Amino acid sequence: MIGRVFNGRYKITERIGIGGMAEVYKAQDQVLGRTVAVKVMLPQYAADSEFTARFKQEAASAANLQSPYIVNVYDWGQDEGTYFIVMEYVRGTDLKSAIQQRGAINQRKVAEIGSQVCQALSVAHGQDIMHRDIKPQNIMVQPDGNVKVMDFGIARAKNSVKAKTSSVLGTAHYISPEQAQGKELDGGSDIYSLGCVLYEAATGQLPFDGPDAVSVAMRQVNEAPLPPSQVKPDISPDLEAIIMKAMEKNSYNRFQTAREMKHALDDFLMGRPVAGVAGAMSSAPTAVMGGVAPMAMGEPGGTAVMPVVNPANSGSMQPTSFRMDDDSKKKSNKKTIGIVVGLIAGIIAIAAVAMALLGGGEAKVPDVMGQTQESAVKAIEAAGYVVGDITEEFDAETVAGRVCGQDPGADTPLEKGQKVNLVISKGVENGSIPNLKGMTAEQAEKSLKDAGYTPQYAGNEASDADKDTVCKQSPESGTQADKGTTVKYWISTGPEDIEVPNVVGSDQASAKSTLEKAGFTVNVATGEYSDKYPEGQVMSQNPNGGKLAKGETVTITVSKGEDPASKAINIPSVVGMASADAQSAIANLDLRYNVIEAPSDQPKGTVIKQSPTSGQAKKGDTITITVSSGPASNPGGNGQGNGNSGNSGNSGNGGDESDESQD
Template sequence: MIGRVFNGRYRITERIGIGGMAEVYKAQDQTLGRIVAVKVMLPQYAADPEFAARFKQEAASAANLQSPYIVNVYDWGHDDGTYFIVMEYVRGTDLKSAILQRGAINQRKVAEIGSQVCQALSVAHNQDIIHRDVKPQNIMVQPDGNVKVMDFGIARAKNSVKSQTSSVLGTAHYISPEQAQGKELTGASDMYSLGCVLYEAATGQLPFDGPDAVSVAMKQVQEEPLPPSQVKPDISPDLEAIILKAMDKNPYNRFQTARDMKQALDDFLMGRPVNIAGAAGGFASAPTSVMGSVPGMASEAGGTAVMQPIGSDTGMKTNSYRGGNDIDMGKAKSKKRGPLIAVAAIAAIALIAALAFAITGGLGGGDKVPNVIGQTQEAAVQTIEKAGYTVGTVTEDYDAETVAGRVCKQDPEADSDLEKGGKINIVISKGVKKGSIPDLSGMTSEQAEKALKDAGLKAQYAGNEASDADKDTVSRQDPAAGKEVDEGTTVKYWISTGPEDTSVPNVVGSDQASAKAQLESAGFTVQVETGDYSDKYGEGIVMSQNPNGGKLEKGGTVTITVSQGQDPEKNKVTVPSVTGMSQSEAINTLLSCNLAYALDTASAGSGTPGTVAKQSVTAGKKVDSGTVVTIYVVPESSNSTGDNSNNSGNTPNTGSTTN
């Protein structure tokens, strides 16, 4: 896979992880010049239509989630039978690795991580997307300490056509009881999983463990977790209460929204009183349970199954997270007293509810403002008017926690007293405020920090690197310039140390084309010069280079000198003048000059017998060694015997003096 280019754009450079159905690779976006992460479906699943549909759904769902605490999805596609998703490349380490390396994490840091994860989940839940696989492996801790939630790999929108599948997905150590039994899920399931994550981060120990996934899942359904303070005694009672509320077996007793859980964690961090009971749901808000036919389960009126606490015969549970005289972490000390306490509690609650009805709504008392937070403007108007109120002003504002187009604020607040016919003002979210990332190229570190601050973004120096950029200026940034991002997004930048010195390869003896390609691939500029004739190097072969070896900065010039081959004049000889010489003298002269000869006595014409009357090649001309020069010799008398006796005609001779 290394070196492969997906869709002609994303070049794979290294593998950085593998999951249950996909591998994750680091890659270079050759169009935008940035580093990205590419998730590639494993081959055994690529041909499975169901897995392929889930993989594509992940990309579609995650691409719509915009938050500083969610890993961005840039692109997805299909290339040569393989599905892939292109995501933001996050530098840092996953929370699971941090826990394994360090053990229990500082509890304030645990609360900060939990608050940021809640904000990410709130964005998803507002779009009816449940993560379904919240675990420390999917929470990346960046160098600046902030986190990003990734891998909505098994997330599904509530209105998805596949939302009714009975497949149980997720990791056993972190799945909610209802997820373990394949029940329909709400955002409260993610709250339970996050509670397990915070439990492990705060104590360094999993809340439930076992020899296999099935045994762990059974414990999620049937067993209560050991209180964190019994694992790590110095843990804050408030943080313990938040974690245990999130991990309540009954989804109605947990935090009902990520916003509620975030509020509790923020109160803990700010040193404010943590109001667990008022955060969401609570005992009084849970529908009455009746015994179901499934052991360990109680059937709700709305069709959602709720787990029965262990040791309870009623399906109801007292919400207490700190020890008391009679109840320890929500468990009755006496099994016999449990049902009696539960029955008494139900009776008390019923009486309180009846009194409340009689005092307020039943007797025409003060009216309560409906909660329209998170609704579309149209739905909010209908809700307000249906409750007997009118809509006042409708304004817009940026809100990082509420998806654009939905109500993020209302005045008066929900559950406030307001006479019928009163006005309720609403604010519609414009989503997270976005800005364009400035181009930091050529800026100094100080200039880059100021430019990002002025743009409402956070700057993070990521280190030095050798590059073609001028020394001490920005060589690279991530995300790239011009991208629209949320206000407050962290932009990393690198400072150039100048071009990197690279070894110059030796290309002497290579042909010109190969030598040029080799040097250019090493990052050098090539200058070609024509050299002299050479017996050693053929025509077009590099006979020398400058510099030859050593180090040179990338982009530097290497000069190569190319041979012209052998000197064409080197083997040339000058034809001597043999006219007027005797035949033997002419022959010896030609042979001494490395020339061949031929005799012609028939065409010599008149002259002194036995002498050369003329020659075929003009004297003084340069010819190749071994060239035949015909000499025309005036014949002797008929009774004469001479050298022409065997060479009448034009037979060439290359050196035999007998001729």
């Protein structure tokens, strides 16, 4: 697999992991020039239509999840029958390795990790997607201490789960009781799994262990975990209470949302009182959660669906229940109850007489903050007040459906019969993250704060965006996110300087294409004649080498080819030709001629000699021809020419046979 390039883009460089369904490789994105992780489905599953559909579902689901605490999915596809997903490459180590190396982790760090995983789950659950395999192996701890949840490989949209595929998937040490029983799941299952993870991180020990997956799953269903403080005595009671509430067997007793659990962890980190968790986990035996569930074995990577059994009689595999009384104590219990009831009745009677004697008077308004609307109304009416206006508003600190405000406030003296107004939380307001591209840092900060988000400068980065403006943001603009979500932004340092390719010697078209692909603007200049560079070939460039900012201009100078004046010309033989014809032949070759007359036996005007007689000449060179003036005995002359007579030139004009030679 090493060296293979998927879809002509992602070049595999090394293997970094293997799971139940796929191998994960480090790769180079050759288009964007960044390191990515590529998950490749194992060959034995590629032909399985169900696993193929699940693999595609992972990509489709995860690609829609935008959170700083979720590994980003960039791309996915198929290459020569191999399915692959391209993800963000996360540097760091998984939480399981950290626990194995160090043992128990600092409890504040445990709470920070839990809070960030809750934030990731809140985003997923908000899109009706459950992870189904929360475990420390799927939580990457980055060098900066932040975490990213990865491997939504068995996550799926809740509404798309079919009966066949709803059987248990996950790791036995971290699955919820309902997941172990093959029941329909909701977000509470992920909360339970996270509780198991935090238990292990805080104590260095698994909450349940056993010789095989079946025995571990049985314990998940039927046993309460040992409180973390009994494993690690110095653990905070508040953190222990949060973990134990998350691990309640009955999902109704757990945190109802990942955001609610996040608030509890944040309260712990901020040193605030952690409400609603103390004593959440009963030490009493756990009631059976339904009857015997069918056994579903054999899904790769999966855990068997477990029946509920009596741990004391596990061989019978029969449903059981637990009783809180026995016959030997029934009488004494009844007697005790009668005494208690009598005392309570007496107290109520005394209180009623006192109220009748003292009148309604003033009392203090009860504290109903954080309660459900129903319980708050009951508490107010029980205190002798009337519930007034009930309004709703967004409140990031209070779970939706619970009281986030009351007027008058708690413990305010108020005459009975007066109204107490309530404000019910609508939870965290959700909105669309604004587009920061092109803004200055100051503008981006203001835009995010005005929209209700928390800005975070993430550094500088070379880009095509104008210098000192936002070139990148995370999450991207348009993403639906809770108000208060942190939005990171990067400031452009301008285009990145790029190495200028050397195109000297290339033809004009190729040189221009090479430079433009590298990101430069090309200017073409016409050069001089050249014996070295043929016509149309780049003879020089400016700059030649070095680096330039993307978009800068590179000038290439193109050769005009060989200088015609330096081109070799074969000297023609004109001896025997008439003078006029010889002169024309020489002139047509861009040569010059010089005519000399001399007596000879040849007819007058016939070329009797030339110099040079053969070889090569250059444009403008002179050929001397000797033309017969007739026999020497002819009257009117002594047979000697004056020499050097005639015209010469490139025009091809014949000489006028005068005594002067023209060059």
